[in-house]
Amino acid sequence: MSEILTERSGSILRITLNRPAKKNAMTSSMYMTMAQILNDAANEDDVLVVLWDGAGDSFSAGNDLEDFLKHPPGPGESPQAQLADALLNFNKPLIAAVKGVAIGGGTTLLTHCDFVFAGESAKFQLPFVNLGLVPEFGSSWSLPARSGYLRAAEVILLGQPFDATVAAEIGLVTRVVPDEKLLATATETAQKLAAKPPAALKACKRLMKRSQREQVVQAIKVENEEFASRVLSAEAKEAFTAFLEKRAPDFKRSKEPVVA
Numbered sequence: 001m002s003e004i005l006t007e008r009s010g011s012i013l014r015i016t017l018n019r020p021a022k023k024n025a026m027t028s029s030m031y032m033t034m035a036q037i038l039n040d041a042a043n044e045d046d047v048l049v050v051l052w053d054g055a056g057d058s059f060s061a062g063n064d065l066e067d068f069l070k071h072p073p074g075p076g077e078s079p080q081a082q083l084a085d086a087l088l089n090f091n092k093p094l095i096a097a098v099k100g101v102a103i104g105g106g107t108t109l110l111t112h113c114d115f116v117f118a119g120e121s122a123k124f125q126l127p128f129v130n131l132g133l134v135p136e137f138g139s140s141w142s143l144p145a146r147s148g149y150l151r152a153a154e155v156i157l158l159g160q161p162f163d164a165t166v167a168a169e170i171g172l173v174t175r176v177v178p179d180e181k182l183l184a185t186a187t188e189t190a191q192k193l194a195a196k197p198p199a200a201l202k203a204c205k206r207l208m209k210r211s212q213r214e215q216v217v218q219a220i221k222v223e224n225e226e227f228a229s230r231v232l233s234a235e236a237k238e239a240f241t242a243f244l245e246k247r248a249p250d251f252k253r254s255k256e257p258v259v260a
Contacts, residue, residue: 020056062104
């Protein structure tokens with residue numbers, strides 16, 4: 001069974017994360033597959049809009065931990081970096097329909113979408129700091145830019161779950177809708193966009209993204225370098241070991257020097 005499903009409906013391409021038993025946790029191969037799908041869709045004239053969702057009761061629980069520990073991302077062209085690049089360069093409307101959990105990368109990739117509809121059940125979390133890591137996909141820049149430093153600090157530095165209402169307040173979500181209307185709302189928006197003049201639609205997106213592109217590119221570059229370093233840190237090792245041993249982490253064990 002494919003972990004990434006695609007379905008065409010006219011000029012709308014639907015991408016579905018398809019590991020419902022794992023809450024659609026993403027593996028390295030899934031990142032690369034999604035990057036290739038987006039790159040192909042960007043160059044296919046018959047595709048005008050992409051709609052992204054998750055199978056089962058969740059959008060995505062972020063990285064698959066077992067796969068992540070086997071294939072930790074490096075500072076260069078990691079699978080995660082390939083998807084970030086594809087998202088950054090995608091020139092057509094991208095819509096996400098989020099239900100259930102959206103954790104880690106399942107939240108940060110949403111910052112590249114043009115429309116994000118969240119069901120009332122949606123729960124978001126950026127748990128990077130809890131794992132001795134840092135945010136990704138340029139979110140360390142985009143979230144403070146959207147919501148202001150204090151609101152961004154609340155979700156990034158605390159690393160606690162937050163609901164769809166908070167996600168809308170900080171500019172991560174376009175609109176919160178009842179779960180049963182989520183896919184219909186996202187599909188209706190995709191259909192409206194697909195009926196617009198395609199060249200004008202792409203030009204509008206390009207103009208709106210233009211002013212922030214340089215900052216996001218730089219943020220992704222710096223994040224990738226810092227993330228690759230943090231993965232190898234004593235703090236990350238303790239966090240992951242504690243997770244696997246089902247205990248609270250003790251970061252005093254790491255004895256890692258703090259860099260100002």
